[in-house]
Amino acid sequence: MMILGIETSCDETAAAVVEDGRKILSNMVASQISIHRKYGGVVPELASRKHVESIVPVINEALSKARITMDEIEGVAVTRGPGLVGSLLVGICVAKSIAYVKKIPLVAINHLEGHVLAAFLEKEIPSFPFVALVVSGGHTNLYYVSDFAALELMGQTRDDAAGEAFDKVAKLLHLGYPGGVIIDALSKEGNPNAINFPRAYMEKDTFDFSFSGLKTAVVNYVKQNPNIVEHPESHTISVADLTASFQEAVVDVLISKTIKAAEEKGVGQIVLAGGVASNSRLRARLKDVARDRGLKVYIPAPELCTDNAAMVAACGYYRLKRGFQSSFDLDAISRNRDFD
């Protein structure tokens, strides 16, 4: 079954064609980074306008790269949320139009479930049940996944998302936008043990996360040691040491809670997904720790971790196969907790 996936939840306009939820025929992403960079973050109104401009060309590119026509598409999957409502509505509107005109099924996708299903686009795929950690710019969610379309939320962040913490720390240090990928690269030259930043594990029995205390600790460190940014040559600890130490604190907590969740549920497999899952330190450390514990880890290729439409198309295939279909009164949902 040939599915067209559409993703416009934030600042990437994406369209993809995926066959039978497994085979990526095309996966196009038009990034808006250059538009939002000068503001240091995504400006919702600008994002929506750019989606309107880009969505049809991006879909056409996805079809031509897949060497198929719209007539061969058998279903349309679109991200319904969570995300920016104005941005989501652009994708939803186009998806509805295609489904209506071509008389093919429309299926709404939860962006976070889409991230998890990116793992099924790889050669080696997990089997149910498994534990999945979705770490993105807006979410840090830990799931117990028993089947397609059956995700149980075990824990989530109580304040900042992991990606948000990366972006805020990068902004504080004037490193540029978006911060995660910059901190990842810079930290390779730094010492992750240079500064012992706090790890918020919270109550013993919770799988929730908290990253605002860590962010504040970085802010305080920079306030107390202004030379690290202003006169780095006069400081014994470099900015790379600082970012590596911050990154290590994030990675430690993410890994520890994920392993604990897998052990509590008695599952042998872990899926890591979402934009922050493209972080090289997190990928390497999770693989190491999991190997030591006899757990198997599935992490999609970096380009399938950051926002894309192939994951949406894959998710759409499995949902359609299970009888989920959306009607034309489908609306956008901004917050994950408002999903049914």
Ligand code: KG4
């Ligand atoms: O999943 P995603 O592409 O979009 C959302 O759904 O939010 O995730 C974007 C987030 C951003 O916060 C970005 O800084 C972070 O993922 N990110 C990274 C890396 N690449 C992207 N964080 C750490 N290391 C990376 N290599």
Ligand code: ZN
């Ligand atoms: Zn995402």
